[in-house]
Amino acid sequence: MSQTDSLANDGRQLTICEAMKEAIAEEMRRDPRVFLMGTCIQSPTFPHTAGLVQEFGVERIVDTPLAEAAMAGAAIGAAQEELRPIVDFMYAGFTYYAASEVMLQTSQYYFLHGSRRSLPIVFIGACGAGRRVGNEHATMVYGTLLHHPGLKVCMPSTPYDAKGMMKSAIRDNNPVYFIWHAGMMSVKGPVPDEEYTIPLGVAEVKRSGSDVTVLASGLQVHTALKVAAEIENDVSVEVIDVRSFEPFDLAAVLQSVRKTSRLVIVDEDYERGGFAAEVAAQVSEHGYDLLDSPVRRVCHPHIPVPGGYMDAYTMPTAQRLAAVLRSLLG
Amino acid sequence: MVSLTNSQRISLHRNLTRAVTLDRLMLRIIRSGQMVGFYHEGGISLAPGVAACSFLATEDAMWPHYRAHGIAHLVSKGVDIRHYVAEHMGRETGCCRGRSSYHPCFPEHHVFGYSGNIGANFGNSIGWAMAAKLKKSAQIAMNCSGDGAYCEGRSHEALIMAATGKLPVVFWCEANGIMQHTSMEAVYPTSDIADVIVGYGVPTLVVDGQDLFACAEAALTAIEHVRQGRGPFFVECKVLRAQEHNVGGVNYEGAIERDQKVMTAWKATRDPLKLARSALVESGILTTAEIARVQEAADLEAEEVVRFCESSAKATPDVKSLEREVYAA
Numbered sequence: 001m002s003q004t005d006s007l008a009n010d011g012r013q014l015t016i017c018e019a020m021k022e023a024i025a026e027e028m029r030r031d032p033r034v035f036l037m038g039t040c041i042q043s044p045t046f047p048h049t050a051g052l053v054q055e056f057g058v059e060r061i062v063d064t065p066l067a068e069a070a071m072a073g074a075a076i077g078a079a080q081e082e083l084r085p086i087v088d089f090m091y092a093g094f095t096y097y098a099a100s101e102v103m104l105q106t107s108q109y110y111f112l113h114g115s116r117r118s119l120p121i122v123f124i125g126a127c128g129a130g131r132r133v134g135n136e137h138a139t140m141v142y143g144t145l146l147h148h149p150g151l152k153v154c155m156p157s158t159p160y161d162a163k164g165m166m167k168s169a170i171r172d173n174n175p176v177y178f179i180w181h182a183g184m185m186s187v188k189g190p191v192p193d194e195e196y197t198i199p200l201g202v203a204e205v206k207r208s209g210s211d212v213t214v215l216a217s218g219l220q221v222h223t224a225l226k227v228a229a230e231i232e233n234d235v236s237v238e239v240i241d242v243r244s245f246e247p248f249d250l251a252a253v254l255q256s257v258r259k260t261s262r263l264v265i266v267d268e269d270y271e272r273g274g275f276a277a278e279v280a281a282q283v284s285e286h287g288y289d290l291l292d293s294p295v296r297r298v299c300h301p302h303i304p305v306p307g308g309y310m311d312a313y314t315m316p317t318a319q320r321l322a323a324v325l326r327s328l329l330g
Numbered sequence: 331m332v333s334l335t336n337s338q339r340i341s342l343h344r345n346l347t348r349a350v351t352l353d354r355l356m357l358r359i360i361r362s363g364q365m366v367g368f369y370h371e372g373g374i375s376l377a378p379g380v381a382a383c384s385f386l387a388t389e390d391a392m393w394p395h396y397r398a399h400g401i402a403h404l405v406s407k408g409v410d411i412r413h414y415v416a417e418h419m420g421r422e423t424g425c426c427r428g429r430s431s432y433h434p435c436f437p438e439h440h441v442f443g444y445s446g447n448i449g450a451n452f453g454n455s456i457g458w459a460m461a462a463k464l465k466k467s468a469q470i471a472m473n474c475s476g477d478g479a480y481c482e483g484r485s486h487e488a489l490i491m492a493a494t495g496k497l498p499v500v501f502w503c504e505a506n507g508i509m510q511h512t513s514m515e516a517v518y519p520t521s522d523i524a525d526v527i528v529g530y531g532v533p534t535l536v537v538d539g540q541d542l543f544a545c546a547e548a549a550l551t552a553i554e555h556v557r558q559g560r561g562p563f564f565v566e567c568k569v570l571r572a573q574e575h576n577v578g579g580v581n582y583e584g585a586i587e588r589d590q591k592v593m594t595a596w597k598a599t600r601d602p603l604k605l606a607r608s609a610l611v612e613s614g615i616l617t618t619a620e621i622a623r624v625q626e627a628a629d630l631e632a633e634e635v636v637r638f639c640e641s642s643a644k645a646t647p648d649v650k651s652l653e654r655e656v657y658a659a
Contacts, residue, residue: 059463060464067488067490070484077457080458081457081461111656114425117435
């Protein structure tokens with residue numbers, strides 16, 4: 001089912017956290033090997049695990065000490081013993097405490113040990129600027145994670161995608177880092193009652209257009225859609241939602257650029273050495289002849305994500321994106 | 331403390347003989363230039379690994395200490411060591427298909443893998459133990475390391491989780507007092523790690539790591555405690571490292587080289603295999619002739635290992651095929 005279809009569904013509306021929780025609960029019901037551990041997940045900071053302990057008990061909804069490295073290490077051990085752990089870091093910025101476990105041990109285990117036993121682990125972390133609480137809570141981790149072979153990395157932009165991608169992540173036999181944008185907590189969207197999954201590695205056109213392609217993820221999909229609507233009389237913008245950073249759907253981007261000849265990447269992560277730079281390189285290598293102008297990036301500048309009022313304008317904004325789009329078509 | 335039967339002593343002696351023989355084989359392999367990567371000689375430090383792993387069930391998960399690259403632990407756990415030596419020689423028959431150089435991977439024996447990041451195993455052991463509890467199996471986790479690993483914060487995170495959750499983990503510390511080139515005395519606040527561990531409410535034992543049978547009695551005590559569901563147990567084996575950290579290095583301690591005379595004296599008087607053999611002969615459990623036969627069998631095993639590895643092709647796959655091996659289906 002495409003996003004367009006789901007938008008046509010006039011059924012119930014869920015928040016992104018409700019959608020994530022529903023996916024986790026459904027997967028825990030269908031597979032007794034799935035369990036969840038994290039810091040304060042029984043009475044959580046964010047509502048995506050609220051109430052799960054009442055249904056599944058403290059043995060499968062495990063509150064850990066503030067011990068990210070041991071928690072992630074324990075997920076590796078549990079997966080080796082054929083369970084399917086989910087680790088909730090609360091804020092993805094806390095993942096840095098477990099960098100060795102997540103980026104070296106987990107992601108590279110399968111290959112380095114002869115591709116014999118995989119590690120089906122889901123890591124969850126909240127990201128995103130806009131809440132004025134500074135870098136540990138806001139830092140986007142996907143650029144860093146993507147640098148390490150063996151991890152899959154995704155981030156939804158709608159409740160519908162959140163549910164379908166979370167289910168795919170839990171069923172995947174590889175470690176998957178599921179990032180969600182805390183700035184979207186209040187966004188509601190249609191989620192059908194019936195079972196569905198969204199495969200990891202498939203981008204989606206969230207708005208069709210013909211002048212320029214904007215590739216965005218998470219909250220920035222909504223920034224792109226807002227700008228596209230605002231300037232639609234002057235510029236026809238096609239918005240593609242990345243959804244999955246690894247595997248990455250380069251074909252979908254090339255197909256769009258074949259039509260529009262222009263590409264702008266909105267990336268809330270740091271600009272330097274980041275996902276946007278990687279996409280720009282891949283499109284240059286595989287689609288140079290399709291382009292009529294240089295690939296442009298609208299990213300977080302190379303400064304730490306600040307707290308306070310500043311985070312409203314250091315992150316990619318509609319104004320910055322609109323200015324870049326107008327300059328490309330000017 | 332549990333006391334050992336004669337047959338347990340005989341099997342411990344056999345495993346230590348095999349471990350020492352294979353350690354010497356590894357030295358021959360690296361010195362002849364046939365090993366890819368490095369080697370951390372076992373020397374007279376192999377009794378604790380044999381003791382920790384000679385009484386485990388196949389289903390018990392285990393992480394070996396890296397001294398002698400865990401050969402003492404692995405042969406005692408019952409893995410086919412040929413595939414591990416082949417890994418060190420970069421062969422296709424290596425347990426990691428020649429991709430790691432030194433990682434053991436024997437999932438059927440619940441030895442899942444390795445990391446060069448010290449302390450990485452502590453979290454994994456918690457995970458094995460959590461899985462055992464969730465599956466309601468009788469499995470335990472044997473978490474072997476050196477004393478240096480107890481400087482890592484992640485190790486103490488795991489100890490907190492194990493102690494609080496009463497998880498079935500044996501924390502097995504092969505404490506040689508020296509962390510590559512730094513003495514533990516210089517960086518750790520207590521002379522026994524056990525003094526720190528008691529603060530977690532975890533029972534501890536400190537034993538002579540050169541005494542194979544003392545280590546084994548401690549292992550049996552720890553394993554029994556853990557398997558009864560009474561929570562984790564910590565054993566500290568005070569063991570000696572009588573040579574450099576890794577083959578080809580210098581045996582430094584701080585800024586100066588360790589006294590070679592002391593090392594030589596340790597090898598002469600504190601060799602655990604010699605000590606175990608004397609005890610076995612004195613107590614009439616084995617004759618000198620029987621001990622010689624155990625050694626012959628170990629020598630034959632080492633020869634067979636070499637034959638197997640040398641007849642295996644070198645693993646040199648192309649990058650395209652490796653790229654297809656990073657993610658599971």
